Amino acid sequence: MYLPDGVGAHAEALATLGPHSTGVGCIYLPSLDQVDLKGLEAIITSSCRTLTAGTFTQRARDGGDATAP
Numbered sequence: 001m002y003l004p005d006g007v008g009a010h011a012e013a014l015a016t017l018g019p020h021s022t023g024v025g026c027i028y029l030p031s032l033d034q035v036d037l038k039g040l041e042a043i044i045t046s047s048c049r050t051l052t053a054g055t056f057t058q059r060a061r062d063g064g065d066a067t068a069p
Contacts, residue, residue: 001027003043005050010043017043 007014007022014022018035021028027043029035 001029001040001044003027003047005047009050010046013039013043013046 003010003025006025007027014020014027016036017027017039019030020035029040
């Protein structure tokens with residue numbers, strides 16, 4: 001799953017997600033059966049809100065930081 005705002009913006013939620021690995025902007029889920037689906041939904045919702053709020057200007061791989069002014 002690709003998160004345009006990067007995985008760093010979701011570190012706290014990722015800690016409780018379940019088995020996964022990450023790249024700069026990707027979450028790799030080996031099995032949805034072992035993932036906290038409510039946590040995954042929260043990550044996706046947060047990422048979508050960031051992208052639609054007008055505060056996001058760069059893709060994760062380009063150094064995007066949703067918290068930067």
